[in-house]
Amino acid sequence: MADELVAWSDDFSVGNSTIDEQHKELVRMTNEFYAGCQMGGVMAKVYFLKTIQGAVRYVRTHFSTEEEIMQKANYPGFDAHKQQHENFVAEVTQQVQLFEHDDNPDPAEFVKYLMNWVLQHIANVDKQYMPFIAQLEQ
Ligand SMILES: [Fe+2]
DSSP states (O other), X not given: OTTOSOOOOGGGOOSOHHHHHHHHHHHHHHHHHHHHHTTOHHHHHHHHHHHHHHHHHHHHHHHHHHHHHHHHTTOTTHHHHHHHHHHHHHHHHHHHHHXXXXXXXXXXXXXXXXXXXXXXXXXXXXXXXXXXXXXXXX
């Protein structure tokens, strides 16, 4: 798809099917979100504000799943990891508020930021728990 920001690759796998499926869904949602923002102008702003709430809800659900799995595995980096999740949700919530009052917002740029955060988080932060959760049953 021309408007797709990124395609899922098995390089993103953390070796846990529940988490991988949710990560795939996050990538799918972000691509769809990005494509929807291409219409530009006020339409993109309306679309963005309507869609971001559902996206944030999904991200929260995903973070909870991941945190539960890390706890089950007694992952030593749990606190720092959870903090990253909380910081991200706080940052996005604040950005959405600013966005609502912005006369000339650029939702596609913001969605790119979301996608970059998700991908670098999977590659650099989620990957660190991989050896710890490997022994859990799936
Ligand atoms: Fe994470």
